[in-house]
Amino acid sequence: MTNAATRTRLEWDSDKIRALFPTLQRRVAEYPLVYLDCAATSLRPESVITEGCNFCRHHDGNPHRGMHALSYEATEVYKSSRQAVADWLQAPDSSSVVITRNATAAINLVAGGLRGKLGSGDNIVLTHMEHHANLIPWQQLAKQSGAELRFVPLTEDGQLQTDMLPSLVDDRTRVVAVTHVSNVLGTINPIALFAKAARRVGAFSLVDSAQAVGHLPVSFAELDVDFMVFSAHKCYGPAGLGFLIGKKAALEQLSPAEYGGDMIEYVSYEEATWAEIPQRFEAGTANSQAVAAFPESIRFIESLGTAAIRAHEKEITAYALKRISAFEGMRILGPEDAHLRGGLVSFYDPYVPPHDMSTILDEHGVAVRAGHHCAQPLHRLLGIPASTRASFGVYSTTDDVDALIQGITEARKLFTRKY
Amino acid sequence: MNLDALYREVIMAHHQHPAGRDPLPEVSASAHGYNPSCGDEFEVNIHVEDGRIAGIQVDGHGCAISQAAGSMLSQVAVGLKVELLEDLIDAFRSMLKTGEPDSTLPGDLPVLSGVSQFPVRIKCASLPMTTTLEAIAKL
Ligand SMILES: Cc1ncc(COP(=O)(O)O)c(C=O)c1O
Numbered sequence: 001m002t003n004a005a006t007r008t009r010l011e012w013d014s015d016k017i018r019a020l021f022p023t024l025q026r027r028v029a030e031y032p033l034v035y036l037d038c039a040a041t042s043l044r045p046e047s048v049i050t051e052g053c054n055f056c057r058h059h060d061g062n063p064h065r066g067m068h069a070l071s072y073e074a075t076e077v078y079k080s081s082r083q084a085v086a087d088w089l090q091a092p093d094s095s096s097v098v099i100t101r102n103a104t105a106a107i108n109l110v111a112g113g114l115r116g117k118l119g120s121g122d123n124i125v126l127t128h129m130e131h132h133a134n135l136i137p138w139q140q141l142a143k144q145s146g147a148e149l150r151f152v153p154l155t156e157d158g159q160l161q162t163d164m165l166p167s168l169v170d171d172r173t174r175v176v177a178v179t180h181v182s183n184v185l186g187t188i189n190p191i192a193l194f195a196k197a198a199r200r201v202g203a204f205s206l207v208d209s210a211q212a213v214g215h216l217p218v219s220f221a222e223l224d225v226d227f228m229v230f231s232a233h234k235c236y237g238p239a240g241l242g243f244l245i246g247k248k249a250a251l252e253q254l255s256p257a258e259y260g261g262d263m264i265e266y267v268s269y270e271e272a273t274w275a276e277i278p279q280r281f282e283a284g285t286a287n288s289q290a291v292a293a294f295p296e297s298i299r300f301i302e303s304l305g306t307a308a309i310r311a312h313e314k315e316i317t318a319y320a321l322k323r324i325s326a327f328e329g330m331r332i333l334g335p336e337d338a339h340l341r342g343g344l345v346s347f348y349d350p351y352v353p354p355h356d357m358s359t360i361l362d363e364h365g366v367a368v369r370a371g372h373h374c375a376q377p378l379h380r381l382l383g384i385p386a387s388t389r390a391s392f393g394v395y396s397t398t399d400d401v402d403a404l405i406q407g408i409t410e411a412r413k414l415f416t417r418k419y
Numbered sequence: 420m421n422l423d424a425l426y427r428e429v430i431m432a433h434h435q436h437p438a439g440r441d442p443l444p445e446v447s448a449s450a451h452g453y454n455p456s457c458g459d460e461f462e463v464n465i466h467v468e469d470g471r472i473a474g475i476q477v478d479g480h481g482c483a484i485s486q487a488a489g490s491m492l493s494q495v496a497v498g499l500k501v502e503l504l505e506d507l508i509d510a511f512r513s514m515l516k517t518g519e520p521d522s523t524l525p526g527d528l529p530v531l532s533g534v535s536q537f538p539v540r541i542k543c544a545s546l547p548m549t550t551t552l553e554a555i556a557k558l
Contacts (some may be wrong), residue, residue, distance in 0.1 A: 224466030355457040355482035356426075359537060363422050371457045379458065385480055414422070415483070419432035 010086070012312055017304070018395045020045040022085070031365025034403045039183050039211055039391030040369050041233045048296045052238055053290035062285055068412045075114070077292045082278075084295040088302070089213070089228070090221040091245045092281055098244040098251070098278040101288050103210040106229035106244035107177075109281055110206055111137035113176070113254025120146030124175045125153040125168050125203075127160055127189075128183040128381055132374040134208040138177060147174065154381070158185040158334035165197045173203040180212035184375045184387065185334030186317070186341035188216070197227045204250060210234055214297075215313060215342055215393075217306040226250035236394075237297035238290035250359045251277045258283040285408040309394055311344030320345045320401045326388075327408065333387055342393035352411045354388040360414065361407040424533035425540070433484035433527065440495020443474040448557040452479075452550030454542055459485040461529065463550045465496075467558060472496045472504055477551070482543050488531060489547030495526040501555055508548045515541045 018024050025353075026033050035043060057075065061070030063078045082094040091097055100106040118124075124138050128151050137378060142149050149203060150168050153161050175389045176198035181188050191207045198205035206227040212218050214235025220228050234239040256263055256274060260283040263275040274280045284344075301309065318338035324347050325332050333346040349357060358370035369389045372379045379386060388403055423523040445451040445466045459481030466474035475496045487545045496504055511528055514521040518535030521528075 330526060353482040355459070355540070355543065356484070359425065360422060372455075376455075385460065414426055414431070417431070419428055419435050 008152060012304075012308060014395070015398050018397075019164050020047070020300075021395055022049070024395060028365040029363050030368070031403075034366040035395070036369070036390040036392065036400060036404060037367045037369050038242055038393035038396070039234070039373075039389065041239065042214070042236050042393050043395065044236055044238065044297075045300050047300060048236060048238065048293050051296040052289040052293035055289040060288075064279070077288070081295055083290045084298050085243055085245070087396060088298045089245060090219040091222075092248060094280055095276070096246055096251065098246065098281045099291060100229075100242040100244055100281075101287070102242035102368060103208060103229045103231040104242070106227075106242050107133055107208065108137045109244055109257055110204075110227050110229075110246075110254060111141045112257030113281075114125075114141060114204075115144060115255065115257070117253075117255075118142075118145035118147045118174050122146075122172050122174045123148040123150050123170070124177070125150045125152065125165075125198075127178050128154050129158070129160070129185055129187065129375070129378055130177070130179055131183050131208065131210070132376070133210070134177055134179055134206075135377070138175070151358065152178070154185075157336060158182070158187050159164070159340065160187070160189055162190060162193055165218075166191065169197045169201055169203065171201050173198070173278070175204045175206065177206040177208070180192055180207050180209040181215070181342035182334065183211050184346050184373050184378055184389070186344045186346070187334055188212075188340060188342055191223045191225065195223055198226070199224075204253075211342055211344070214301050214306070214309070214311045214360055220245050221329045232290060232294050232297065235297060236300055237286070237294045240284075240287040241281045241290035241294060248277070251281075254281070256280050256283070260284050266373060312394065313392050313396070314338050317341055317343050317345060317402065318395045318400065319398050320346070320392070320404070323401055323405045324408070327412065331384075333382060343393065343396070344389055346387045346389040348382075348384045349388045349408070349412070352408075354386040355406070356415070357388045357411050360411040361404065363412065364403065364407040365405045366400075366403050421536075422537055427530050427533065428532045429527050430483060432488040433487035433490040437477075437486055437490040439475060439477040439490055441476060443476050443535060445474070448554045450550050450553035450557065451497055452546050452553065454481070454485075454546050457482065457543070459492070459546050461485070461489060461547050461550045463489075463554045465551070465554050465558075467501060470500055472499050472501065477547050479547065481546075482540075484531070484540050484543040485546050488544040490529070491527045492547055492551065495528065496551075505538065505552065505555060508552055511548060512545060515544055523555065 021043045059073040063074040063075035082097045085097045086094045178194045195205040205225040207225045209230045213230040228245045233239040263283040329350050331348040354370035443466050446464045447467045449464045461479035464476040477493045520532040
């Protein structure tokens with residue numbers, strides 16, 4: 001493995017990196033694909049695809065369930081995958097890594113696991129920039145328990161008003177849940193501050209790291225949160241796989257929210273006892289080839305180094321911010337400074353509705369996201385119905401941004417003409 | 420696929436100067452339509468007298484295609500028997516599937532046949548229509 005910290009920017013070889021991604025070889029509407037939708041799902045390098053296929057070709061057993069060779073091997077694959085995630089993100093140990101379907105399922109697992117444990121008078125502190133995944137599970141928990149939802153508001157430039165934390169987080173706060181990097185504004189949030197505020201009052205802290213893992217250096221230990229969630233498909237891994245990392249003491253306080261095979265110990269017709277953590281939270285068979293493939297995603301990311309990836313994405317983001325904001329009247333969502341943001345830029349063009357923008361860009365081979373990006377309340381708060389988002393990854397280049405700018409220019413031509 | 424088939428001048432003209440926005444003095448039924456994937460939104464009010472559409476307001480915001488479709492609909496609906504408007508909307512929606520311009524459709528509606536080449540946009544052109552059907556269902 002390469003030492004991330006010692007890699008210099010000079011070693012960043014875009015052509016070499018891009019050659020690892022088979023999808024980048026394809027064309028869209030006769031143009032080479034310009035993929036600027038990494039925040040929705042990242043493309044996968046060949047090595048990750050191959051690793052998933054290899055599991056199907058050679059092992060293919062159901063883990064934990066059989067005594068035969070294939071099942072044993074599958075069980076080992078799960079073990080080593082869990083260990084790889086724990087080592088990579090500095091989780092306490094492999095038993096603090098719960099395998100889920102995606103980040104959304106991981107948050108539901110925590111919110112569902114707290115059912116019956118909150119009451120009226122309690123409160124849950126969220127922020128105004130949460131993805132629906134880190135909002136609706138808590139809305140449901142609040143409805144079910146009578147707890148109050150509280151929100152950390154935004155500053156003018158799309159950061160969190162962390163000075164509000166002392167007044168929002170009080171001794172009836174049971175959960176503080178916050179996104180690591182906003183999937184709309186791009187803002188990188190000071191997670192340790194939220195974790196500290198929660199710890200002070202004995203509340204659970206959860207960080208939604210879906211847009212952070214694979215893009216920035218992330219350490220569970222350093223953030224010192226109770227729970228962290230992310231999805232493999234947003235960090236060069238397979239779809240259908242996510243993770244919940246939890247401190248042992250925090251996981252122990254969750255009730256299982258899904259029941260069935262694999263999550264039990266002793267079962268009678270009337271009763272059951274639960275398996276140890278993490279299996280307790282893993283009812284049913286998971287996506288085994290995805291579990292098998294994900295360590296290869298980690299190897300790929302670490303071959304570049306998260307610090308170098310961060311530096312690269314920051315450079316592309318700064319360039320994109322400069323080019324997009326040069327359009328007359330264009331509104332950039334989130335902080336203006338690339339240092340404060342992850343690798344994405346959402347914008348609102350007063351002349352071209354986002355959906356039309358995306359269609360026109362698609363006709364130029366440029367893939368962006370248009371809509372509310374699973375953050376309807378945030379868009380309402382910003383006073384816009386939807387936005388267009390360009391998001392970056394290891395394969396993104398300034399040429400990609402130039403293609404985006406070219407597309408926006410064409411879209412503006414079409415929409416600013418008088419009909 | 421090409422953009423000219425989608426962004427025809429007539430469509431852009433409707434987008435820039437939409438018809439049917441004025442509030443009605445009397446409203447028989449209303450419906451609200453929302454496309455959660457892109458944020459297109461419509462409020463449709465209809466006024467019906469003796470089984471015919473006496474007035475329609477199609478107010479909304481969103482992409483050019485949805486706004487143009489709403490504007491075109493508002494121009495042809497008034498005076499139609501309610502059942503006829505339902506048939507017209509059905510015919511319009513079939514056109515979006517087949518892509519064949521349906522010259523039996525009134526006003527500018529046939530121009531929207533090009534949307535069929537952009538499957539992800541069919542919902543945009545349909546939204547004001549389905550919202551209108553919802554309002555009719557409430558009569
Ligand atoms: C910040 C954030 N949280 C959660 C999610 C949900 O991820 P998934 O759909 O993989 O569960 C996303 C992705 O859309 C996201 O951007």
